[in-house]
Amino acid sequence: MHAAEDNQLVARVVSAQDTRAFGELVRRHQSQVRNFLRKLSGDITLADDLSQDCFMHAWDKLQTFSGRGSFIGWLLKVAYTTFLQSKRKSKRYAEILEEVGHVTEIEDRHHSVQADEVSDLDKLLAVLTEEERAIMVMSYACGLSHREISEATNMPVGTVKSVIFRGKQKIRTSFDIKDHQHG
Amino acid sequence: MTSKIINMVDRMKDAEDRLLESMFAAPPIADDGFSARVVGKVRRRLWLRRLALPVATLIGGAIAIKPLTELVTLIADLSALLPQELFGIVTEFIPQAQTVVLGALLLGVCLLGVRSLED
Numbered sequence: 525m526h527a528a529e530d531n532q533l534v535a536r537v538v539s540a541q542d543t544r545a546f547g548e549l550v551r552r553h554q555s556q557v558r559n560f561l562r563k564l565s566g567d568i569t570l571a572d573d574l575s576q577d578c579f580m581h582a583w584d585k586l587q588t589f590s591g592r593g594s595f596i597g598w599l600l601k602v603a604y605t606t607f608l609q610s611k612r613k614s615k616r617y618a619e620i621l622e623e624v625g626h627v628t629e630i631e632d633r634h635h636s637v638q639a640d641e642v643s644d645l646d647k648l649l650a651v652l653t654e655e656e657r658a659i660m661v662m663s664y665a666c667g668l669s670h671r672e673i674s675e676a677t678n679m680p681v682g683t684v685k686s687v688i689f690r691g692k693q694k695i696r697t698s699f700d701i702k703d704h705q706h707g
Numbered sequence: 708m709t710s711k712i713i714n715m716v717d718r719m720k721d722a723e724d725r726l727l728e729s730m731f732a733a734p735p736i737a738d739d740g741f742s743a744r745v746v747g748k749v750r751r752r753l754w755l756r757r758l759a760l761p762v763a764t765l766i767g768g769a770i771a772i773k774p775l776t777e778l779v780t781l782i783a784d785l786s787a788l789l790p791q792e793l794f795g796i797v798t799e800f801i802p803q804a805q806t807v808v809l810g811a812l813l814l815g816v817c818l819l820g821v822r823s824l825e826d
Contacts, residue, residue: 563733
C-alpha cells in the first residue's frame, strides 16, 4: 500500500512536476534518509545538509526511478551517492588546504563533535569501514533487502552478503559477542 | 536431527539479526520544517529554470542588436550589386525584396558552412 502510494506520488511529480506530491514524498522518507546519513557521516548538521542535497538530486533524477524496487531503496542509493560525492569533495578540499599549508579544520571539528557524545552505536560503527557501515545501516537500520542494497550500492548480491557477514564478524570480535549468546 | 540443527542455526541468526536491528534502531526524526525547506528550494529552482530562457533570450537579443543592424546595413549595401532587372516587378510590391533575397542567400551559405563543418 505504502509502496503503491509512493509510486503514485512519483508519477505525479514526473508527469506534472507536482511540488506538493514531492513534498509528501520528502515528508514520508526524510526521517530514514536523515537517520541513514547521520549514521554514515556521524555529524548531524552535515547529515541534514546532505539530506537536502539528496532530495534535490532525487527531484532532478526522479524520472530514472523505474518503480520496480522500493522507493526508499532508490532514495537511499541517491543518499549514498550524495554522501560519497561530498566525501570526495571534502577530501579534495583538505588536500588543497594541506598543499597551501593549512591545518584541516573540517576533520578536527568533525571529531570534536563526535567526542562530545559517543553512543554505543557510534562505537559499533567505528569498527566498520565506510562501505561496511553503509551496508550494515541499510540492512539493519533501514530494513532493505540484500537485493535492494545491491542496487543501491551497485554491488553484486553475493558481495553485499559477504560485507554483512564481515561486518557482523567485526562487531562480534570487537564487542566480544558470542554466537550462542543470543538464542 | 539435521533440520533441527538448521532451524537452531536460523533461530540464532535471527536473534543476532534482531540484536543488530535493535542496536541500529533510531527514533524517527521529526520533520520540523525540513520538507518545507526542500520543497521551497525545489520551487525556487523551478522558477529559475522557467525564467532562465526568457532572460537569456533578452540578454542575447540585447547583445546581438548592434551587430544585427550593422548586418542589415551591409546587406542593403550588397544588394546594390544584384542586377536590378531581376527585381523589377517584385520591388513594386515588396520594396525590401533585394535585402530578403540577399539575406536568404547568406543564410543558405551559412547553413552549408555549418553542415560541412559538422561533416
